[in-house]
Amino acid sequence: MIYSQFQQSPFQTRFSGVKGWMAFAIGLAVITLTLIALPFVLLIGAVSFILLSLFGRLFLKRQLARFRQQEQGAYGTKQGEGEVEREPQIFRERPFSSGRPQPTPHQGRTFEHDPS
Structure with a gap:
């Protein structure tokens, strides 16, 4: 038979x-x-995951406290020496605390739609 090699499955042996x-x-x-x-x-x-998230939270809280302490120390020494350095306006104002949206100037062009 010509197809005798296909009669037996190769996986069998x-x-x-x-x-x-x-x-x-x-x-x-x-x-x-x-x-x-x-x-x-x-x-x-x-x-x-829980341990890493708790550790990260505590670590970041400690780093933030250290940063604020250094920031207060830097402002305290400058004010104590007689140099009064004011904070920039952007850090003192709170745009979202008033509850009213701040008006923004109009930018760009407005084109009227002409249907004809």
Whole structure:
């Protein structure tokens, strides 16, 4: 027969006997270990995320307090020496505290629509 090589599946001889059973056992072991280890990996990830977020929050709070203390120290020494350096206007005003929107100057052009 001309197509005799297609009558037998090539996978039949490749994965039969000891090789087939070993491949099956290794695959089963990998799947089992993955399913057992996955909850622990997710738990460790969640706990580490919580710890990092808390540590970051405390660290940033400490850094902000240190920055403000240095800023106050710098302004305190300048005012104590007689040099009164005023803060820029942009840092003193609070545009969102009044509750009213600030008017902005009109920019650009407005063209009327002519339907005809």
